[in-house]
Amino acid sequence: MAVDVSYSLVQQGNTEFLSFGTSANADVVGYADGGFAVVADFPGTAESTLVTYSSLGNPSGQFFLDMLDPAVSRLGNGDVVMAAATTTDIQVLIGEANGGAIVTSGSISFSGGSATDVAGLKDGSNRYVVANQIEFGGSDRDIRVTIVDGISVVLSFQVDASTADDRAPSIAALNDGGFAVAWERHAGAETEVWYAVYEAGGAVRKAPTLLDTDGTINQHPSVTALASGGFVVAYEDNEFFGQPIGINHLQFSAAGDAVASYLGGSIFADSTDPSATTLSNGLLLTSFTAAGNIRASLFDPAAGNPFLTDLVDPFVIAGSGDAETQSAVSALNLARVVATYKLNDTFIAEAVFQLERTTSGDGDANVLAGDEAVDRMFGGGGNDTLDGGANNDRLDGQAGADTMTGGTGDDEYGVDDAGDVVVEVSGGGDDTVRSAIDYTLGANLERLILEGGALEGIGNSLANAITGNALANILNGGRGADTMSGGSGNDIYVVDNLGDQVVEGAGEGIDLVQSSATHTLSANVENLRLTGTASTTGTGNALDNGMTGNTAANRLFGLAGIDTIGGGAGNDTLEGGDDDDVLSGDAGDDTLLGQAGNDTLDGGTGNDSMRGGTGDDIYIVDSVGDTITEAGGGGFDTVRSTVSFTLGSGLDTLELVTSQAVDGTGNSLANTITGGAGANVLSGLGGADALIGNSGSDTLDGGTGADTMTGNAGNDTYVVDNAGDAVIEGASGGTDTTRAGISYTLTANVENLVQTGAGNIAGTGNSLANSLTGNSGANALNGADGKDTIDGRAGADTLTGGAGNDVFVFEAEQANGDTVIDFDGNGASAGDSLRFTGYGTAEDGALFIQLNATQWLIVSFGGGIQDTITFANAAAIHASDFVFV
Incomplete structure (x- = not known):
């Protein structure tokens, strides 16, 4: 040794x-x-x-x-x-x-x-x-x-x-x-x-x-x-x-x-x-x-x-x-x-x-004995026996199952093994255990300090002082009027005695008190959870509290701060207070009162009554029995729904919060409607609305008014009927389509344009490879940059490919009278092409014949269909530039 x-x-x-x-x-x-x-x-x-x-x-x-x-x-x-x-x-x-x-x-x-x-x-x-x-x-x-x-x-x-x-x-x-x-x-x-x-x-x-x-x-x-x-x-x-x-x-x-x-x-x-x-x-x-x-x-x-x-x-x-x-x-x-x-x-x-x-031991089973000096003993490896004697000693057996006896004085023990034994006599000083494992204080030990991990510390029948570390600890004083200090981690305190004290410094983590009795949170403690089955009351403090009831009918009051209050299984009454609170009723028929502030109210299951009060409130709807009371001028309010929902009077915003394909409909106000993860149909109705899709392939229709529509992920469809409508699409946000009944230019990151109605309107692409499709009127379609596919459909359309190798699509009996402004075929560097659909194939006798410098004739079915196309730039067209499909 x-x-x-x-x-x-x-x-x-x-x-x-x-x-x-x-x-x-x-x-x-x-x-x-x-x-x-x-x-x-x-x-x-x-x-x-x-x-x-x-x-x-x-x-x-x-x-x-x-x-x-x-x-x-x-x-x-x-x-x-x-x-x-x-x-x-x-x-x-x-x-x-x-x-x-x-x-x-x-x-x-x-x-x-x-x-x-x-x-x-x-x-x-x-x-x-x-x-x-x-x-x-x-x-x-x-x-x-x-x-x-x-x-x-x-x-x-x-x-x-x-x-x-x-x-x-x-x-x-x-x-x-x-x-x-x-x-x-x-x-x-x-x-x-x-x-x-x-x-x-x-x-x-x-x-x-x-x-x-x-x-x-x-x-x-x-x-x-x-x-x-x-x-x-x-x-x-x-x-x-x-x-x-x-x-x-x-x-x-x-x-x-x-x-x-x-x-x-x-x-x-x-x-x-x-x-x-x-x-x-x-x-x-x-x-x-x-x-x-x-x-x-x-x-x-x-x-x-x-x-x-x-x-x-x-x-x-x-x-x-x-x-x-x-x-x-x-x-x-x-x-x-x-x-x-x-x-x-x-x-x-x-x-x-x-x-x-x-005194430091080695890997053997050391026996270390102190005296009246202040001893600091470290056992090393092995199952050591340490006796500090008199004075305020520090005993740490280190590795192994060690036995430590402090003697008189205010001693300190280091525990790191479930087999460690601490022996302390009654009246032997004010003693402290520093533990690197979950630990319960033995007889005659007053203090416990948790070190090195997310640990649990439990007291004894004395009035203990239990201190956590920088991680998330569980502190339980046991019997006695205990003082519990969690430190900087996100700690849990178990309170079961009116004399228990919870001490938290400012900024020392997000902490939770679990109480089986009516309890008011002390300073710097954020959260309260009522345990047991009694109908009790919980009260917060000036912080942003999180409070949860038990299975009985509880009353929870947030007071000041931005509080999050959950009622549990009973018919609870939840009251937020002065700030921006979150109230969640859970099960039961709950009453939620937001009071002042911008509150969030969620009754949970059951037929809940929700009243936001003043402020910009948020309501969570998941049942047809839920009722929302919102006073006129009561703020800018939002409904989040898991079912198809139409906004009622005084409500401004609707958010669909489900992956199901449900619909959201506004009212006469300028609404903001947001889709969920499913394929949603969002309808603004009256007002200048903001429609926002999510990850599904959504359909966004602002209705009357100058609306803003954002599709996000998914292959979205936008309905544009007002020159003030705005379409916003992010990069890699799917393959998206705008259906416009007015002249329109595709915004960034939108791939397709489909013109609706019968008006003579214009459509313009963007830098992507666009698909532009006209309506039955005389349209002007311009692909702009990118390798575009342009189909004027019926009517005498004017088609411009712009930069890129564009494809012009002509459909039988709809192409007659169309004009192509800037065709460059294989004979030129641009490499545009022509695609004829509905005419049959060349093997069927379909022909593309030049009439003069600018006009070409499409003939099919033995002359049954003859459509004339004008190439304004008198392009030289080669056999490789067109195809019948």
Whole structure:
């Protein structure tokens, strides 16, 4: 099993600055509940301050004391102690942890000094121990340790009464009640680090011992107790990994015996001023100054390979680019740490950081266990077991059927397999499941977030919060007063509790509420569907709503917005409201009221009553029992019918909406009549009508008035009887015919012209290959462009082919007297031809004889039929130019 573990240090909240101006020499102590206290002094004065902070990082109190270079710790009863050595004595202040009041303060009556550190003992008492540097003149300095109860000295002694130059003590209370002291010793240009261990009463457990014999500069020690009972000394070392100065660590047992030679360190160039602390989960964190920034390294004292951060690039606590020095760190609860440091040699800054761990498994069945840090666990493949422990963890088993236990804290689970199991105890925090599959919340889980697909999320008996994703989700809170948020997809909400809340943002999809009770849509929710069998009422909102009833008799009100309302199977009452609404009755004898706006009313099956009100309304007719009431001046109204229909009074437009061959007829108004997919006959009657065909082969007859006729697809027939009639035909819209009783020119995309009546009228083609057919009068037919077929029929017609290889058709006993204006046969480039029908064939004796330069005679049936044709251009006609058929 290969498990990859990495750590990060994440700042919580903002960096804060102590509010008392220029300050230095800060120290900090963290509380088990997450609060902390910071001390610092004011350079140029003889005063220091202690500021307490709540677990939320807010200042809660402040104390002042006449001292410099103070240190701070916490006592067994929870109070905080601040201590500092003056030139004559040691000043002490004990205050409540929340800064509420000073418990006691005063002077410890021994000689003073400098470089003070303090630690509250862990022997069950409220005693504490102070270590400070005392001066004997010249280069003779020593370290004094004083055990204190309140401000009463229990015991005071020098750790080494030699003439050596001992400085800068650091002290830590051990878990078994004893304490360890470390200090630096100056020997000429070289420095050493020494340490000693004592019982709580002061008895020697480990006599002063040289800590490191390597290097010429070993200094500035920081000692911290380990959760295991031992301790670690962090210090500067110039013989560590070849760097000018690096931070090294040595680990010892509670007895003071070395248990790890080099526990770890930082080889970040020129690392100085270490401050070590043991986090609540047992890991060791050391801050230090490096290149003008504050860095930190993380170690595991219990591991054979303790390095948890990159030696070359450790954590950054402060890296703004300003001068940041003199850091101090102290552990808080839940693997958090508070850090202080000096900024630009002026201000003391403080910030709180959370240790976060990311653990990733492999394809095996991994068992991953967290602790008080924020854990992010990813199981990988296999059926994994994940336990986050305390804190707000993120557990994702990934592939496989995984078991995930969050422990305390507001945990988050990733679910992607139907076999995944989430275990959460009652009162274990406000927990969230993020699911990539359909999911139902188990016991004690409060929140569900759907990820990655069009999924269904179901709650439990708690008051759940269920959130969808960007796709179409189904959200069902189950029992309890739930809050459901669908996100940007087209979501469905199931409402069954008066306390249920549906939350939708503007523009977040088209959403549906399914409600078994009377319901009014909340903001930004578009659609409502009534479920169950009760006669209930549904009300919309200001949006464009879609509303549907159930099988009972419902009342549905759209209010504002462009609403679409469907009644269901009962005898429903549907009312649209102010805007352009769509009302559909479905089954039953329904009442539809459009009110204001341009409404669409469809009663569905049954004998329905429809009243559009004001506006340009649309009525759907599918039964002879449907009634339409339209007031005069009530707008421009349309009927859409699946049966043959004639517009009644006050109705303007008719649309046939069926593939059947039904007919549509207008009234005396200027109607618009549109066909369906079948072969329709559209008749405008009076008025200037607009007739529009569809995909069938339609017949369009506008009647009296200047009508506009559009055939669309299909082989359509247009009836033209008014010079103002307009025919509109699209390209590839079928092979279409205009039947004109007046002179007429084919419009674009219409192929055929048939002249009706007996008038002497003209007909002209277009750029297509037209078929032009005259009536019984003397017509003038002109094919214009294209390869046209021109047949004048009866009467003395004048025929012009125009451009293209045209065909002139002459019918027996109808061609006599016809004139062709521009014939060009095979002898010319145009290539026109003549077709004679009804004369018999050449084999039957039919002849085409030239009479003179312009006239030719068609003879058939032994001279029984003789028709004379004139070619105005005296064309040379060859035998290949004509054919008898």
